[in-house]
Amino acid sequence: MNPEAPDQPEDDLPATTNDAGTVPVPDGAAGQAAQEAGVDAAGRAAAAEARVAELHDQYLRAVAELENVRRRGQEEVARAHKYGIEGFAESLLPVKDSLEMALKADTPTVENLKEGVEATLRLLASAFEKNRLLEIDPQGQKFDPNHHQAISTVPAAATQPPVAENHVAHVLQKGYLIGDRVLRPALVTVVQG
Numbered sequence: 001m002n003p004e005a006p007d008q009p010e011d012d013l014p015a016t017t018n019d020a021g022t023v024p025v026p027d028g029a030a031g032q033a034a035q036e037a038g039v040d041a042a043g044r045a046a047a048a049e050a051r052v053a054e055l056h057d058q059y060l061r062a063v064a065e066l067e068n069v070r071r072r073g074q075e076e077v078a079r080a081h082k083y084g085i086e087g088f089a090e091s092l093l094p095v096k097d098s099l100e101m102a103l104k105a106d107t108p109t110v111e112n113l114k115e116g117v118e119a120t121l122r123l124l125a126s127a128f129e130k131n132r133l134l135e136i137d138p139q140g141q142k143f144d145p146n147h148h149q150a151i152s153t154v155p156a157a158a159t160q161p162p163v164a165e166n167h168v169a170h171v172l173q174k175g176y177l178i179g180d181r182v183l184r185p186a187l188v189t190v191v192q193g
Contacts, residue, residue, distance in 0.1 A: 091127035098123055128176075136175030136186045138168045147175060149185040153192045163191045 098120040105112065128135070136147050143150065143166050151172060156162065159169045168188045175186030 088127070088131045091130050092124075095120055095123045095127060132179050133183070134177040136177060136182075137171060138175075138186050138188060139171050140167060142167050143188070143190045147177075147182055147185055148188045148190075149175075150190045151187050152189045154189050156191050159191060165191050167191050 098116065102108070102113065102116045102120070105116075108116075127133075138144070138148055140163060142164075148168065154169050156165060163169045167190070168186075169191050170189045171186055172189065173184075173187040176183040
C-alpha cells in the first residue's frame with residue numbers, strides 16, 4: 001500500500017532521487033522495463049538526431065542546387081542578350097557580300113546592276129522570311145490602325161482604280177511585323193469615309 005496515495009499501488013509512483021541524486025532502479029521486471037525504456041529513448045533520440053542531420057544535409061544541397069539554377073538562368077539570359085541577333089546577322093551576310101561584289105565590278109552596265117540589285121533584294125527577302133520579319137503591304141485593304149499609319153486622306157472620287165471608303169488608297173512606305181508584333185506600321189493614305 002502506498003502511504004502518499006492510498007488508491008495507487010506502489011509500482012505506479014514516480015521515481016524519486018536518493019541521497020546521491022540518482023533515480024534508484026527497481027529490481028525485477030519493473031527495473032528491466034525501466035532500463036529498456038531508457039535505452040529505447042536514447043535510441044530514438046539518436047535516430048532523431050541522425051534524421052535531423054540528414055534533413056539538414058538535404059536542405060543545404062537543395063539551397064546549393066537552387067543557387068546553381070539561378071546562376072545558370074542568369075548566364076543564359078546574358079548570352080541571349082549578347083548573341084540574340086546572331087541568326088539574323090548570319091542571314092544578312094550574303095546580302096552584304098552581294099553588295100560588295102557589285103561595287104567591285106569594273107564596268108557595270110545598267111542591266112548588270114539591275115540584275116544584281118534584284119538578286120540582292122531576293123537575298124534580303126529570304127533573310128527576312130527566315131527570321132519571321134513579315135512585310136505589310138496593305139494596298140486596297142481596310143484601314144487597320146494597329147498595322148497602318150494614315151498620313152492623309154483622299155476623296156473616293158480621286159482614286160483610280162476606285163477604292164472603298166476607309167480602305168488604303170496608296171502605300172507610301174511598307175510596314176513590317178516580327179511574328180505578330182508591329183516593327184514599323186505601313187505609311188498609307190486612306191479613302192475618306
